Amino acid sequence: MNTLSRRSLVVGGLGLLGSGALAACSAPSISSTAGTGSGVASAGAGQRVVAKTLTARPVRLDLGGPSVSTWAYGDSAPGPLIRATTGDRLRITVDNQLPAQTTVHWHGIALDQAADGVPRVTQDPIAAGATYTYDYTAPDPGTYFYHPHVGVQLDRALYAPLIIDDPQEPGDYDHEWILVLDDWVDGTGRTPDDILTTLTSSGEGGMDHGTMGGMTGAEGMEGMDMSSGSSEGRTGVAHGNMGAGDSPYGDDAGDVAYPHYLVNGRVPADPEVLTAKPGQRVRLRIINAAADTIFTVALGGHRMTVTHTDGFPVQPQDTHALYLGMGERYDATVTLTDGVFPFVAVPLGKEGQAMSLVRTGSGAAPSPSVRPAELDKPVLVGAELKPADSARLEAREPDVRLELAMTGQMNPYEWGFNGAPYGQHDPLEIQEGQRVRLDVANHTMMAHPLHLHGHTFALPNGLRKDTVLIAPMQSMAIDLQADNPGNWLIHCHNIYHAEAGMTTELKYRP
Ligand SMILES: [Cu+2]
Structure with missing residues (x-):
């Protein structure tokens, strides 16, 4: 399939x-x-x-x-x-x-x-x-x-x-490959519920968080510009293209050290093999379905041209590698050369990797631990993609601005928005027809993929997303058109953070 x-x-x-x-x-x-x-x-x-x-x-x-x-x-x-x-x-x-x-x-x-x-x-x-x-x-x-x-x-x-x-x-490609990334622990002696219990009772799920255990959400807030509407104030991460060892998301990207990382349900030791002919064009649809893992993705020996994110088209962007937060999707096209190539997804700040093989010719399969040279080149930060003109929200000043601060820490394991966990949250209230600006500010030392249900929002550069990685201490204003009445969740797509409280509601007033 x-x-x-x-x-x-x-x-x-x-x-x-x-x-x-x-x-x-x-x-x-x-x-x-x-x-x-x-x-x-x-x-x-x-x-x-x-x-x-x-x-x-x-x-x-x-x-x-x-x-x-x-x-x-x-x-x-x-x-x-x-x-x-x-x-x-x-x-x-x-x-x-x-x-x-x-x-x-x-x-x-x-x-x-x-x-x-x-x-x-x-x-x-x-x-x-x-x-x-x-x-x-x-x-x-x-x-x-x-x-x-x-x-x-x-x-x-x-x-x-x-x-x-x-x-x-137009579908001007020869193959389409859907690549679903995952971090895996279930059935290896621990269930995800065991891990949530461990995290919420001790703050440790198997990752060494070093000195950040005592970090609180309030620290480091001073000096942050929470209200600026300027483009400078709206993007907290200044430079996107950094090597994999110098990620804008920090090294402390997740809470769980997983025993396995998967592409399409396989470990690297016995990967899925995707076959094509040299010179063929392939559309990759890459989905990060992991619970707690940001991946850096690359196809050995190739550059990818990113064409869509979260469903919406972007101005095509070439890259050797890209980051995927949990819940994000990227489509890319690639023209294949002759040989056997690893498609790898390397978990940020964790050991191991996920891999599939692309085979267009003869040759020995690479080792399950192969690290393609593409990983040492600049890695695309998805939020810096530019939207295709067809994907832009019509320009409009916001009718309402709402603050959405990401708050919490590892120890005790408490996460929330605006200082409150889900259940004690104040819903963000809007009205149908409004242009809404959410002033998102990450007050924590971890990256969080922010996901909004029922809508696609625009980043300051116009890029349309439904899930966006917010780096540690980054702030970003995101705009949405209130065109889908209801009661919608906004949450971190780290499923452990979401369960520990980093969830709130965007509510349309009647
Ligand atoms: Cu989170």
């Missing part, structure tokens, strides 16, 4: 049907996944319906050596690809065979809030043994993913890609 050759579809005659054929074509591979049914039907008023059943259940998975007991959608990590076309209606029934409540969140989709999958905000959690149907329209094309929004379930195998195809997309 992780590879799809557009050329083979065209050769099969399906290309004439446009991108709609992609969803229909992907259906058989999805229905072949045990416990997962699917179908595509036309709906009334010309809207096509993509209907599937997703079964969440305990499974045993082979990660390419390590065999683990975990929870998954169907019987694989990542779970089954869901694919539709812009404007389609998705009707996804979740059959919860887990021994726990769950929900599914469709990360990045500007959907009707009733389908957003947030327990006690948009729905009651789906009880063990129960089913629930999500029904929503996907308004924007792009690379998305889906995962639970209950506890730290995301840190099991409960994640999978969600691709919305663009009927206008």
Whole structure:
């Protein structure tokens, strides 16, 4: 399910049907996944319906050596690809065979809030043994993913890609490869719930945090410009392109030292092998589904051209390597040369790496610990990409400005916004039709990927994102158009931080 050759579809005659054929074509591979049914039907008023059943259940998975007991959608990590076309209606029934409540969140989709999958905000959690149907329209094309929004379930195998195809997309590439990154611990002697308990009781999940354990959110706030609307005040990180050893996100990027890092559910010792011919163009859709790990990604021997982030197009940008925060997605194209190449995802501030192999010719596979030279070259900071003109928010002064300070520390393990954990938070209140500016300020010594549900926001340079990495002590003003009424979460996409309180709500007043 992780590879799809557009050329083979065209050769099969399906290309004439446009991108709609992609969803229909992907259906058989999805229905072949045990416990997962699917179908595509036309709906009334010309809207096509993509209907599937997703079964969440305990499974045993082979990660390419390590065999683990975990929870998954169907019987694989990542779970089954869901694919539709812009404007389609998705009707996804979740059959919860887990021994726990769950929900599914469709990360990045500007959907009707009733389908957003947030327990006690948009729905009651789906009880063990129960089913629930999500029904929503996907308004924007792009690379998305889906995962639970209950506890730290995301840190099991409960994640999978969600691709919305663009009927206008020229598709001038020979292959499309979806690459899902993950950090893995479940079934290795600890569960994610064990780790959350350890973190919240002692502040240590296995990482050596050195001297930062006593750092509090209030320290270092003095002198920060929290209100400036100037472009200088809105971007706290001055320089983006730094080597991997000199990351703007610091070395203390995560809380958990994971035993394994995965691309498409495989460890580097027995990686997935992606095959193509020399000279072919490939579209990579890279998704960071990890719970606690920022990755630096590179393809050995190649430069990538980044074309989209979080679904939206950017001005194409060449790079040797790029950072991906948890919940972020980047699309890139690459023209392949002849040989065998490692696609690596190196966890920031942690040991080990994730890897897939790209094979266009003969040759020995590189070592699982290979470090491509691209990692020593400047690494692209996604927030510095420029938006494609088609992706820009219409210029407008904000009607309302709201402060969103990221606060907390490791010891005690408490995270929040504006000094309060979720549950004691004051929702950020807005009204439909407003242009809203969120003055985000990271008052902590860690990087946090900030994720907003139901909307895509604009960074100071106009870049459209739904998840953005905020560096330690960085401030950044982000603008959004209040065009999707409801009650939406804003949270850190480090799932342990989110669970420990770094979650709040953006609430439309009636
Ligand atoms: Cu965080």
